[in-house]
Amino acid sequence: MLTLKVNASKNYDIILSDNLSQFSLMASHVNGSNVLIVTDDNVNALYGGALDNYFTGKNVFTYVLPHGEENKNGENYFKIINFLAENGFTRNDAVVTFGGGVVGDIVAFVASTYMRGITLIAVPTTLLSAVDSSVGGKTGIDLPSGKNLCGTFYQPNAVYINVNFLKTLPNREVVSGMGEVIKYAFLSDTVNSELISKGVTKELIYNCLQIKANVVNNDEFENGLRMILNLGHTVGHAIESLSGYNYSHGECVAKGINYAIKLSKKVLNLSDNVTTKLYGVLNLYNFDLTCNFTAKELVNQIKKDKKSTGDSVNFVLVEDVAKPVVKKISYTELENLL
Ligand SMILES: NC(=O)c1ccc[n+]([C@@H]2O[C@H](COP(=O)([O-])OP(=O)(O)OC[C@H]3O[C@@H](n4cnc5c(N)ncnc54)[C@H](O)[C@@H]3O)[C@@H](O)[C@H]2O)c1
Ligand SMILES: [Zn+2]
Structure with a gap:
């Protein structure tokens, strides 16, 4: 298990793991009695229920969004917010994003605005969300006029990345994540051609996150x-x-x-x-x-x-x-x- 620290408006750990039992560390972030895990239909078909048992003694709810960027919208945002309200979630309760950057962005926006902010645990399952969107606190939804036009800065309370989840990614999604990885190679020599050519490795994800965490620590907003x-x-x-x-x-x-x-x-x-x-x-x-x-x-x-x-x-x-x-x-x- 590798750990990276982010010291921004919230101090939190990013855990890079290949052993799901280490997800149990996340339970300590939930003070209330309710947890909502939000995922998309693809991730749910592959890993639905995989995180449920780690929140012993809590009421664990699941909300499944349809996959795809077109679902990162206001309608789904309000549906999730209403789901929390209808099920009596309080400020002590938590939401978990379990999926790629689409689920991550919309759910982080939900977490930042529901009752002016509740606990957020990020479990990215795409390469792109693991190396980039799950860390740094940018949340948001798309508007018909453009991408990410509505959102907030809101850091998660913890990020848990299990590299085994990434093994089922279709090649197109691996390559898409590599677009963001290559961006890092233009920013720092700790991500270089040799490392990138080895494909999705823990070292690659760690080095990308180190760059991101360092930038966020110095200029969060x-x-x-x-x-x-x-x-x-x-x-x-x-x-x-x-x-x-x-x-x-x-x-x-x-x-x-x-x-x-x-x-x-x-x-x-x-x-x-x-x-x-x-x-x-x-x-x-x-x-x-x-x-x-x-x-x-x-x-x-x-x-x-x-x-x-x-x-x-x-x-x-x-x-x-x-x-x-x-x-x-x-x-x-x-x-x-x-
Ligand atoms: N907040 C930020 O700082 C930030 C940074 C970069 C990108 N983003 C946002 O992230 C989004 C893109 O994220 P993305 O590329 O992860 O897209 P995505 O969330 O749409 O995921 C891509 C596809 O992979 C599937 N998938 C996810 N995990 C899987 C797994 N383990 N196995 C098999 N299939 C899986 C999803 O169902 C989806 O079909 C964009 O909306 C972008 O704006 C945000
Ligand atoms: Zn990006």
């Missing part, structure tokens, strides 16, 4: 340093929204990193040598980097992004592998550059 985690996401989110979530989040991040490299080449005059090195990392999982949207369409969508300010956006560029830099770029300039 994204006033500066945390912006680097948005590498590939400015354009990535735009593509995700414009395509109607036809591509997975990680696939869009990879497309977004491609744009970040192209822009870095133009704005920072990157040498061919450095550019080749950057693509060497990005192409490790043969992502489809094509994009069917025009620069105008992308910029119009980026304007709706919550990271946009006035007439410009903070864009994460790269000077080299493991050397990110944030530049403010006006929309007009961005449209010319994309």
Whole structure:
């Protein structure tokens, strides 16, 4: 078992384990008598009930969402909130997210708002949610105008990752998670091509989380340093929204990193040598980097992004592998550059 500490507005442990009996450590976070485990239909079919017995003496409820990004919406948010209220959940009770980033984001938003905040235990089951979305406290749902437009910052009380759950991930979901993993390789050399090429390992997840935890510890509310985690996401989110979530989040991040490299080449005059090195990392999982949207369409969508300010956006560029830099770029300039 490996443990990482996050010291943000809440101090909590991330436990990386391959032994489910260690999940029993999570029970100590529940002070009340009720626990709601929220999962999606796919995870429920594979692992439904797997966590129930670890909350001895508590009333354990399960709520199953349909899978898919289109379900990270206001309607499901209110359904879960109402479920808690109808079953008499109090501020001492807890919710557990058991699934990927979709379940994680919506349930964390529920936990942060139900009675102004209840205990949240995260059990990510996708590579993407294990290395990224389960840690750091960004919660939210999508609105018809764009992704993650409604949400809060709310840290979990604990994160438990069991690498065995990840073994049933379809290849497309592994590759999607690798989009986010590759982002880390552009931020720090503790995640590198050699490690990424070995596939989903505990060491890979641990090293990614170390980077994420370090950034969150230093800038929880994204006033500066945390912006680097948005590498590939400015354009990535735009593509995700414009395509109607036809591509997975990680696939869009990879497309977004491609744009970040192209822009870095133009704005920072990157040498061919450095550019080749950057693509060497990005192409490790043969992502489809094509994009069917025009620069105008992308910029119009980026304007709706919550990271946009006035007439410009903070864009994460790269000077080299493991050397990110944030530049403010006006929309007009961005449209010319994309
Ligand atoms: N909050 C954050 O900081 C943050 C960061 C990155 C991404 N996100 C969000 O995360 C979401 C994407 O997360 P995701 O990629 O995990 O998608 P997801 O939750 O949709 O999961 C992908 C698919 O894998 C299935 N699945 C989950 N676990 C499985 C398992 N162990 N075995 C087999 N199938 C399994 C799911 O049912 C789903 O069909 C996006 O909404 C994105 O905005 C949030
Ligand atoms: Zn992401």
